């Protein structure tokens with residue numbers, strides 16, 4: 536059994552609002568092994584970022600809090616640490632990168648200074664030593680002429696270059712865990728592919744684990760060892776990347792896959808979208824949160840929250856369809872990539 540770097544159990548995190556407490560994640564459980572990548576996927580508002588902010592204990596700074604559950608990082612319980620203790624963990628053992636690299640960089644310092652500062656802070660490196668290592672890190676993240684680039688300011692670099700700098704800063708502390716929240720969403724497709732390549736290469740070289748948050752199933756397919764599908768604050772399906780893509784089971788996961796252009800099961804030139812929208816946290820539906828949008832909803836789905844059901848092969852889904860093994864997904868074990876449900880109430884849009 537590989538070493539678990541991160542284990543989240545029954546994590547409920549939320550915010551105080553005018554309508555009372557809203558839970559942005561509800562008993563979320565996830566685990567990530569050393570050197571592996573876990574992708575959390577789901578539509579906007581499903582609670583992906585809240586989960587990662589809760590792990591980093593940054594939720595407090597956004598007006599939220601962990602209400603219940605545990606976050607175990609390499610044997611340490613993070614949910615009970617003080618913010619002083621968290622400062623030593625953040626940017627040291629756990630690093631985080633976000634969608635917008637510009638907002639993570641300081642416009643008035645050169646990029647070399649910013650990496651060197653991180654090295655001074657976390658690794659007690661002296662000035663000249665830190666600068667030399669900053670240049671090495673720029674080289675490591677694939678920036679050409681790193682000696683020249685190190686002396687430049689963020690505005691002198693492209694968005695993709697800036698994201699490489701942010702990654703270099705994250706790596707300065709040799710983290711065990713990198714949390715990347717939509718790290719390539721703001722970049723164009725070519726640059727996106729380069730940054731994903733870079734993350735994979737660095738992971739192989741350094742052995743760090745990656746928690747990658749994305750709304751893009753294509754990115755998840757490329758990067759993930761495991762995928763957790765999140766909807767309205769809960770994990771609806773979780774499994775290895777092969778299981779999720781070869782035997783997608785939860786109707787929401789199937790909908791997400793059908794929305795990928797050109798994916799087997801999506802309808803040629805036409806793009807599928809899941810009917811309806813994700814509910815507001817203050818107005819969650821009864822029973823299964825997905826039932827109002829689900830093409831297979833049954834009476835029980837409106838009444839009771841589904842149990843988390845094992846589908847075998849290290850794969851679980853929370854869906855009443857699988858309560859009896861007789862309802863196992865039709866495509867299981869047939870060696871076929873993906874079968875769209877015969878009836879669905881999704882809308883079909885022209886691409």
Ligand SMILES: Nc1ncnc2c1ncn2[C@@H]1O[C@H](COP(=O)(O)OP(=O)(O)OP(=O)(O)O)[C@@H](O)[C@H]1O
Pocket residue numbers: 550552559577578579580581582583584585586597598599750815816
């Ligand atoms: N500071 C806040 N106060 C109140 N509610 C919040 C706050 N931040 C997030 N939320 C709510 O928590 C829910 C989950 O938000 P979250 O940002 O985690 O979604 P996400 O899955 O990361 O979406 P996206 O893909 O858009 O980044 C949303 O309903 C959001 O409105």
Ligand code: NI
Pocket residue numbers: 583584585716
């Ligand atoms: Ni987010």
